[in-house]
Amino acid sequence: KDWQKGQRPPRNIKALAPRKGLSVLLVDKPSLSQSFFALGHEGIHRKASNLDAVQAMNYVLGGGGFSSRMMQVIRSKGGKTYGVSSSFDANTLDGGFSVSTFTRTEETVNMLNLIRAELRRIATEPPTGSELDQAKGKIAGGYVLRFQTGSQLAGALARAQMYELGDKYVTNYPLRINALKTDQLGEAAKSVIHPDDLAIVIVGNAAKVAPLLKAAKIDFEQIAYTDPISAAERVAKLKAEGPITTAEKKAAAKLLKRALKAAGGLKRLKKVKTIRLSGRASMGNIKGS
Numbered sequence: 498k499d500w501q502k503g504q505r506p507p508r509n510i511k512a513l514a515p516r517k518g519l520s521v522l523l524v525d526k527p528s529l530s531q532s533f534f535a536l537g538h539e540g541i542h543r544k545a546s547n548l549d550a551v552q553a554m555n556y557v558l559g560g561g562g563f564s565s566r567m568m569q570v571i572r573s574k575g576g577k578t579y580g581v582s583s584s585f586d587a588n589t590l591d592g593g594f595s596v597s598t599f600t601r602t603e604e605t606v607n608m609l610n611l612i613r614a615e616l617r618r619i620a621t622e623p624p625t626g627s628e629l630d631q632a633k634g635k636i637a638g639g640y641v642l643r644f645q646t647g648s649q650l651a652g653a654l655a656r657a658q659m660y661e662l663g664d665k666y667v668t669n670y671p672l673r674i675n676a677l678k679t680d681q682l683g684e685a686a687k688s689v690i691h692p693d694d695l696a697i698v699i700v701g702n703a704a705k706v707a708p709l710l711k712a713a714k715i716d717f718e719q720i721a722y723t724d725p726i727s728a729a730e731r732v733a734k735l736k737a738e739g740p741i742t743t744a745e746k747k748a749a750a751k752l753l754k755r756a757l758k759a760a761g762g763l764k765r766l767k768k769v770k771t772i773r774l775s776g777r778a779s780m781g782n783i784k785g786s
Contacts, residue, residue, distance in 0.1 A: 520696045521717035525703035532605040532701035537595035538691050540585045543660045549673050550685035556632040557624040559583030571611050577604050602705050606713045616692035623683025637671035
């Protein structure tokens, strides 16, 4: 009801509470030779007055492919990755802002520092006139390509109606983008980018990544890639399972010893490079080998 009146919903949902500081989760997957990143914080909602400026600013930051700052600094100049991108998800309630990329394991901390440096720079060094012109050309210039079919136009109009934005929101979008100024993008960056308040997930080889994070004095929580991502689910799982008893450890060791013996011993298993499984399977009406 508040939303229908044009008022912003109250922040009474714990899951949407803004994070303070860096919250780093290291997901251990020993087989990886690279580290995969997902980091971000709360974003904006669909009816935010600066949504257009935020979208254009993000194009310059990391949403514009090879022309974005992140790609130029982190890939083209730094050689740390093949790809890095940023995006805002604007919905009825506040969406999220996220950055995703990957790099060599030994570059994990350097990559994290480079990303945060670019998040700071977009606020202190607003997009230049040429950067804004590029964003306008891509966003406004390519806008008509979204409406090549009747269903695409119907979808855009339906979304505008759903968010109570009106039909003019769809038809006037390129005009609004073309009217943006560099100072508007700078102000948008200052209001929506928070490089010191980030939720960060790193998936990589913890045996190599953890010492790098510790050396950089970055606090983190480490879990296995088979564990639930949700902290609440991990606590519930531990409570349900309880501690492993001495009898259970002995039984597990005995079972493992028998399995190794049946497979021909550990030396033989170490020589195995490929395993092929075969059998019958069915999916709906499709059945076969």
